[in-house]
Amino acid sequence: ITGRALRDFAPRDEVVVATKVYFPWSDKPNQGGLSRKHIMSEIDASLRRLGMDYVDLYQIHRFDPHTPIEETMEALHDIVKAGKARYIGASSMYAWQFAKMQHTAEVHGWTKFVAMQNHYNLVYREEEREMIPLCIDQGVGVIPWSPLARGFLAGNRSRDKQQDETLRAQSDAFAHDMYYTDADFDTVDALKATAHGLKPAQIALAWILNKPGVTAPIIGVSKPYQLDEAVAVADLTLDAEVMQQLEAPYQPKQILGHS
Structure with missing residues (x-):
C-alpha cells in the first residue's frame, strides 16, 4: 500500500x-x-x-x-x-x-x-541523560517515537483512568503503565496553560522540535486534521520560559521502551 x-x-x-x-x-x-x-x-x-x-x-x-x-x-x-x-x-x-x-x-x-x-517525549525524558548527548556528539539525528506519549499528551485523558477515554485508550496497558502519574498529568496541565489558542498536542510537538538534537518526531494520525495540526507547528519556536514551564513537573522514570 x-x-x-x-x-x-x-x-x-x-x-x-x-x-x-x-x-x-x-x-x-x-x-x-x-x-x-x-x-x-x-x-x-x-x-x-x-x-x-x-x-x-x-x-x-x-x-x-x-x-x-x-x-x-x-x-x-x-x-x-x-x-x-x-x-x-x-x-x-x-x-x-x-x-x-x-x-x-x-x-x-x-x-x-x-x-x-528512541522513546522520547515530555513525560519520558530519560533519553536526555545519555542517548541524546551521545547522538549530538556523534552527529546522529534523533527521530523520537511516541512524541505524544501514545496520545496522552493530547490532553484528553483523565486522572480517573476510565473517564472520557476512548476504548483504544482504555485498553492501552502500555500507556497506563508508563504515563498516568500525577507528575504526568501536571505536565498536561502545563501544556494546556501554555497553549494560547493551540492544542496541547501541538505544544507537545513544538517542545520536542525545540529540543537539541531532534531532527523530527515520528507522528501517527487517525484523521487528516491531526496531520494538518502537526505540520502547523513545524516552525513554532517556544521561548525559554515556556520550555521551563513545560519541563518543571517531570519526575524521573525507569528506563522504558527498549524491549
Missing part, C-alpha cells in the same frame, strides 16, 4: 522512505534478530513489498544480544554498498549499546548509523 501510494502521488527522489528489521514474522528459525541471514533476506522482502530499488533509511528495531555486533554491522554495510539502502539507523537501545555498535563500524571502516529512533 505504501509503495503504491508513493508511486502514484510523489516522485521517488522527493520522499524519504525508511523501514526496519529485527522482529520475526513467524516462529521459524532465522526469522528474527540481526543475523546476516535475517538482515539480508528482510531488506529484499521490504523492497519487494514496496516495489522499490532502495530505501533511504534502513533501521534496526532493537539491539540484538544474541548476534555478534560485527556480523550485524558488516551486513548493514554490505546493504548500503549494494545500493539497497542509502543510510542506516538504530532504535530503542541503551546508549552504551549504540556507542559500541558505532565504534565497531568505525574500527572496521563500515557504514555508521546516522539516526536514532
Whole structure:
C-alpha cells in the first residue's frame, strides 16, 4: 500500500522512505534478530513489498544480544554498498549499546548509523541523560517515537483512568503503565496553560522540535486534521520560559521502551 501510494502521488527522489528489521514474522528459525541471514533476506522482502530499488533509511528495531555486533554491522554495510539502502539507523537501545555498535563500524571502516529512533517525549525524558548527548556528539539525528506519549499528551485523558477515554485508550496497558502519574498529568496541565489558542498536542510537538538534537518526531494520525495540526507547528519556536514551564513537573522514570 505504501509503495503504491508513493508511486502514484510523489516522485521517488522527493520522499524519504525508511523501514526496519529485527522482529520475526513467524516462529521459524532465522526469522528474527540481526543475523546476516535475517538482515539480508528482510531488506529484499521490504523492497519487494514496496516495489522499490532502495530505501533511504534502513533501521534496526532493537539491539540484538544474541548476534555478534560485527556480523550485524558488516551486513548493514554490505546493504548500503549494494545500493539497497542509502543510510542506516538504530532504535530503542541503551546508549552504551549504540556507542559500541558505532565504534565497531568505525574500527572496521563500515557504514555508521546516522539516526536514532528512541522513546522520547515530555513525560519520558530519560533519553536526555545519555542517548541524546551521545547522538549530538556523534552527529546522529534523533527521530523520537511516541512524541505524544501514545496520545496522552493530547490532553484528553483523565486522572480517573476510565473517564472520557476512548476504548483504544482504555485498553492501552502500555500507556497506563508508563504515563498516568500525577507528575504526568501536571505536565498536561502545563501544556494546556501554555497553549494560547493551540492544542496541547501541538505544544507537545513544538517542545520536542525545540529540543537539541531532534531532527523530527515520528507522528501517527487517525484523521487528516491531526496531520494538518502537526505540520502547523513545524516552525513554532517556544521561548525559554515556556520550555521551563513545560519541563518543571517531570519526575524521573525507569528506563522504558527498549524491549
